Amino acid sequence: MAMKYNWDWSIILCRSPEEEPTAAVEPGTLAPDATSAVGGGAGQFFDTGASCAQPYFDWIVSGVSWTIIVACAAWVITFSLGSIIGIARTVDQPVVRAVATAYVEFFRNIPLLLQMFLWFFVVPELLPEDAGRWVKRELPLPEYWTAIVCLGMYHASRTAEQVRAGIESIPRGQTQAGLAMGLTQFQVYRHVLLPVSYRIIIPPLTSDFMGIFKNSSVALTIGVMELTAQSRQIAEYTFNIFEIFTVATLIYMVVTLIVVTVMRFVEAKVRIPGTIAMGAD
Amino acid sequence: MIEIENVSKWYGDFRVLAECSTSVAKGDVVVVCGPSGSGKSTLLKCVNGLEPFQEGTITVDGVSVGDKGTNLPKLRSRIGMVFQNFELFPHMTALQNICLSQMKVLGRGPDEAEERSMKLLERVGITEHAHKHPAQLSGGQQQRVAIARALAMDPIAMMFDEPTSALDPEMISEVLDVMVDLAKEGMTMIVVTHEMGFARKVAHRVVFMDEGRIVEEAQTEAFFTTARHERTQMFLSKILEH
Numbered sequence: 439m440a441m442k443y444n445w446d447w448s449i450i451l452c453r454s455p456e457e458e459p460t461a462a463v464e465p466g467t468l469a470p471d472a473t474s475a476v477g478g479g480a481g482q483f484f485d486t487g488a489s490c491a492q493p494y495f496d497w498i499v500s501g502v503s504w505t506i507i508v509a510c511a512a513w514v515i516t517f518s519l520g521s522i523i524g525i526a527r528t529v530d531q532p533v534v535r536a537v538a539t540a541y542v543e544f545f546r547n548i549p550l551l552l553q554m555f556l557w558f559f560v561v562p563e564l565l566p567e568d569a570g571r572w573v574k575r576e577l578p579l580p581e582y583w584t585a586i587v588c589l590g591m592y593h594a595s596r597t598a599e600q601v602r603a604g605i606e607s608i609p610r611g612q613t614q615a616g617l618a619m620g621l622t623q624f625q626v627y628r629h630v631l632l633p634v635s636y637r638i639i640i641p642p643l644t645s646d647f648m649g650i651f652k653n654s655s656v657a658l659t660i661g662v663m664e665l666t667a668q669s670r671q672i673a674e675y676t677f678n679i680f681e682i683f684t685v686a687t688l689i690y691m692v693v694t695l696i697v698v699t700v701m702r703f704v705e706a707k708v709r710i711p712g713t714i715a716m717g718a719d
Numbered sequence: 720m721i722e723i724e725n726v727s728k729w730y731g732d733f734r735v736l737a738e739c740s741t742s743v744a745k746g747d748v749v750v751v752c753g754p755s756g757s758g759k760s761t762l763l764k765c766v767n768g769l770e771p772f773q774e775g776t777i778t779v780d781g782v783s784v785g786d787k788g789t790n791l792p793k794l795r796s797r798i799g800m801v802f803q804n805f806e807l808f809p810h811m812t813a814l815q816n817i818c819l820s821q822m823k824v825l826g827r828g829p830d831e832a833e834e835r836s837m838k839l840l841e842r843v844g845i846t847e848h849a850h851k852h853p854a855q856l857s858g859g860q861q862q863r864v865a866i867a868r869a870l871a872m873d874p875i876a877m878m879f880d881e882p883t884s885a886l887d888p889e890m891i892s893e894v895l896d897v898m899v900d901l902a903k904e905g906m907t908m909i910v911v912t913h914e915m916g917f918a919r920k921v922a923h924r925v926v927f928m929d930e931g932r933i934v935e936e937a938q939t940e941a942f943f944t945t946a947r948h949e950r951t952q953m954f955l956s957k958i959l960e961h
């Protein structure tokens with residue numbers, strides 16, 4: 439591959455202050471060859487530690503942290519709300535089912551980007567005056583809260599479908615057996631349907647979590663400085679677009695891999711003896 | 720103890736049960752048979768309110784099943800039910816399966832429930848498998864756990880819906896043996912089955928259903944020797960061939 443580009447990893451790893459201004463101003467002149475930069479840069483990073491002034495590494499750390507915080511917080515909403523909606527779609531009461539179905543259809547069919555804008559720009563205007571003012575003026579980090587709520591509620595519609603599918607995959611006889619021994623409908627869900635269906639849907643729930651993790655990058659459109667946003671900002675400062683987006687890609691992949699590995703472990707841990715696990719995808 | 724009077728049930732336009740009437744007294748063992756789709760399972764499910772019915776009345780120990788005010792969970796907890804496909808809960812061990820409703824419905828403590836469960840497992844002959852999950856048990860063992868689970872509620876009656884028809888032939892007798900013992904101990908039982916050997920041995924009466932109707936009901940001996948209806952005779956000749 440005949441690439442004209444001079445890879446320069448030092449912008450991320452090299453943290454010595456004197457290199458920074460040039461790197462930002464004129465990236466082309468500064469590129470040492472890639473191999474030595476990786477090794478040397480890493481060494482320098484660990485050597486100079488906190489004393490350094492170069493901001494890019496910190497920006498990435500901050501971006502990764504926000505990505506993880508936003509994704510995890512959104513997932514809490516997704517999991518709890520998605521479970522409630524998914525369960526509601528399987529109960530006997532038609533009204534409850536209809537409301538849950540409406541939720542799923544609404545949030546699933548509007549593009550995430552548009553939902554992000556709706557939550558950020560439109561919803562505060564629709565709130566009662568006091569609440570709206572509070573959101574706009576006093577709520578700290580409004581874009582972060584918005585992103586969390588938006589991602590959480592968007593993905594809840596998907597998780598709800600997984601939960602519903604999981605419950606519906608359990609033969610009716612199980613419910614009948616539960617009811618026949620005197621359990622209430624609530625108890626049948628609590629002790630029979632949910633423990634079994636959550637085990638079944640661990641793989642799709644894992645994919646859902648990864649979806650939230652990746653979609654958290656959409657939050658950059660309303661100003662959340664997560665990993666993708668930070669990468670773009672560094673790219674703009676340094677013009678080292680290849681390095682920085684490669685690093686971002688790798689970070690997304692590593693976190694994804696960790697999640698998959700952890701979930702495989704969880705799945706094996708809760709596997710019902712005598713049955714075969716389906717494996718996370 | 721169980722009175723079924725003129726019960727009819729429809730699925731949409733399709734009539735599954737047509738004016739069914741019969742009664743089961745305390746200590747009775749009644750076998751219900753009939754061709755596939757004749758409504759046997761549906762009738763059992765109407766008795767414990769798992770399926771609603773549109774006409775007629777069913778009373779269990781004086782409580783009307785169809786009444787809006789009836790506490791169905793309570794009523795159901797007094798009638799044990801055993802299913803064709805066992806329906807053990809796969810994520811629980813045999814022991815946990817038997818303990819669950821004792822603790823959640825009867826409010827027994829874990830120790831009491833477990834002690835009672837172990838006694839029942841002993842009675843159906845599978846104490847050594849108490850801590851296995853259903854997927855690790857044979858069909859016959861699973862069905863015996865299911866029977867123990869139903870008995871754990873100290874039911875006033877037991878209903879069996881084709882308890883042996885999902886089993887390999889060599890496992891049928893181990894389940895039937897348990898049921899025969901139960902019958903001999905005086906348990907009130909309604910058993911849907913095509914095991915005519917079992918019927919002959921323990922049933923007091925046999926009910927024959929076809930197309931949602933109770934076509935024939937007779938004392939066991941009379942049923943096999945002097946069945947009156949053509950349908951019953953055809954069914955019997957088919958079933959007794961093998």
Ligand SMILES: Nc1ncnc2c1ncn2[C@@H]1O[C@H](COP(=O)(O)OP(=O)(O)OP(=O)(O)O)[C@@H](O)[C@H]1O
Pocket residue numbers: 730735753754755756757758759760761762
């Ligand atoms: N949920 C349902 N909706 C519509 N029709 C049903 C439903 N459940 C059962 N049926 C119909 O009702 C009829 C009686 O069913 P049921 O299961 O009671 O028969 P069965 O005598 O137990 O037959 P089998 O020996 O095959 O178990 C059948 O024709 C069946 O197709």
Ligand SMILES: [Mg+2]
Pocket residue numbers: 759760761880881
């Ligand atoms: Mg049936």
